[in-house]
Amino acid sequence: QVQLQQSGAELAKPGSSVKISCKASGYTFTSYDISWIKQTTGQGLEYIGYINTGSGGTYYNEKFKGKATLTVDKSSSTAFMQLSSLTPEDTAVYYCARDQLGWFAYWGQGTLVTVSS
Amino acid sequence: NIVLTQSPATLSVTPGESVSLSCRASQSISTSIHWYQQKSNESPRLLIKYASQSISGIPSRFSGSGSGTDFTLSINRVESEDFSIYYCQQSYSSLYTFGSGTKLEIK
Numbered sequence: 001q002v003q004l005q006q007s008g009a010e011l012a013k014p015g016s017s018v019k020i021s022c023k024a025s026g027y028t029f030t031s032y033d034i035s036w037i038k039q040t041t042g043q044g045l046e047y048i049g050y051i052n053t054g055s056g057g058t059y060y061n062e063k064f065k066g067k068a069t070l071t072v073d074k075s076s077s078t079a080f081m082q083l084s085s086l087t088p089e090d091t092a093v094y095y096c097a098r099d100q101l102g103w104f105a106y107w108g109q110g111t112l113v114t115v116s117s
Numbered sequence: 118n119i120v121l122t123q124s125p126a127t128l129s130v131t132p133g134e135s136v137s138l139s140c141r142a143s144q145s146i147s148t149s150i151h152w153y154q155q156k157s158n159e160s161p162r163l164l165i166k167y168a169s170q171s172i173s174g175i176p177s178r179f180s181g182s183g184s185g186t187d188f189t190l191s192i193n194r195v196e197s198e199d200f201s202i203y204y205c206q207q208s209y210s211s212l213y214t215f216g217s218g219t220k221l222e223i224k
Contacts, residue, residue, distance in 0.1 A: 035213075045161075045204060045215035061212055095160060102208025103151040105172070107160035 002026040004034075004096055004108035011114050017084040020111045022096030029077035030054040033099040036070065036081050039110070040092040050099050051079060086115045119143055121150075121205050123216035129224040133194055138219045140188040140205035149209035152181055152190045155218075156201040164203075165190065195221070 007021040022034060035050040049060035051070040058070050067090070069082040083090055094111050097104035120143040130136055140150060148168035153161035163172050165181035168188055178193040192199055200223055205216040 037215075044217050045206075047213040047215070059211060102149065102213065103163060103166045103206070104153075104161070105163045105166075107162075110160055 002098065002106045004098065004106055006094075006096060006108035006111045009112040009114070011116065012086050013117055014087055014115055016086055017082055018086065018113055019080055019082045020094055020096075020113070022079045022081075022108050024077045024079070024098070027098075030074060034070075034072070034079040035097050035099040035104065036068065037095045037097060037104075038064075038092045039095065048081070048094075053079065083113065086113075088115050091115045118212055119146060119207050119210050119214050121207055121214055121216035123203075123205060123219050125219060126217070127220045127222060129222050130195055131224045132197055135191070135193050136195060136221065138190040138192075138203055138221075140183075140190070140216050142186045142188070142207060142209075145185045146207050146209035148184050149207055150181075150183070150188045151206045151208065152179075153204045153206065154199075154201050155204065161204060192221075197223075 003025045005023045010018045012018050030053045033050045033052050036048040038046045048064045048068050051058050051072050053072050071080045091114050096108040098106040122141045124139045150168050152165040154164050155161045164175050164179050168183050169181045180191045182189050200221050202218045202220050204218045
């Protein structure tokens with residue numbers, strides 16, 4: 001069965017970076033893009049961008065350019081998102097999801113990132 | 118950016134009632150709208166794709182309709198497990214956006 005397993009919760013200091021992983025199983029990894037979505041209580045669900053798991057090509061929401069960097073390791077069927085120059089506004093749950101041409105049938109379990117000094 | 122406005126923000130109903138949740142787009146998006154259910158501390162679950170297409174494993178009481186700018190998610194005879202938050206999402210533009218959600222709560 002299709003599964004997306006994300007890495008565990010992160011507690012980070014302002015100004016630092018974190019790297020979240022999303023390991024896919026149960027399907028051919030390079031057949032689907034992986035998208036990343038941010039969820040906060042105040043802003044709801046925000047689309048960060050996606051990575052083409054075959055080519056490594058990326059698309060970013062303008063709002064997250066310079067904040068998020070998407071990469072992929074095809075050998076381990078894992079997608080990564082690095083968040084840099086963290087501020088308290090980056091505190092959120094981050095999801096990866098398998099992008100099936102615009103809709104998301106499979107989601108990771110979410111990774112809570114807390115930014116606090 | 119395409120803005121999706123969901124209404125109402127909260128809907129209080131009694132189990133067994135049928136409900137309609139609204140999602141309005143700031144511009145015409147054809148049928149490029151998808152609906153999700155999210156329960157507390159869980160990931161969103163896809164209910165409907167492309168406005169009205171059903172998803173395998175989703176109960177038949179969930180249905181979707183609409184095109185252009187106005188969309189509706191209908192739940193026929195709400196069950197206790199349906200009380201959660203519902204989101205719409207558009208894929209008409211490359212910059213996908215989500216609505217702010219409708220919370221379905223027990224009356």
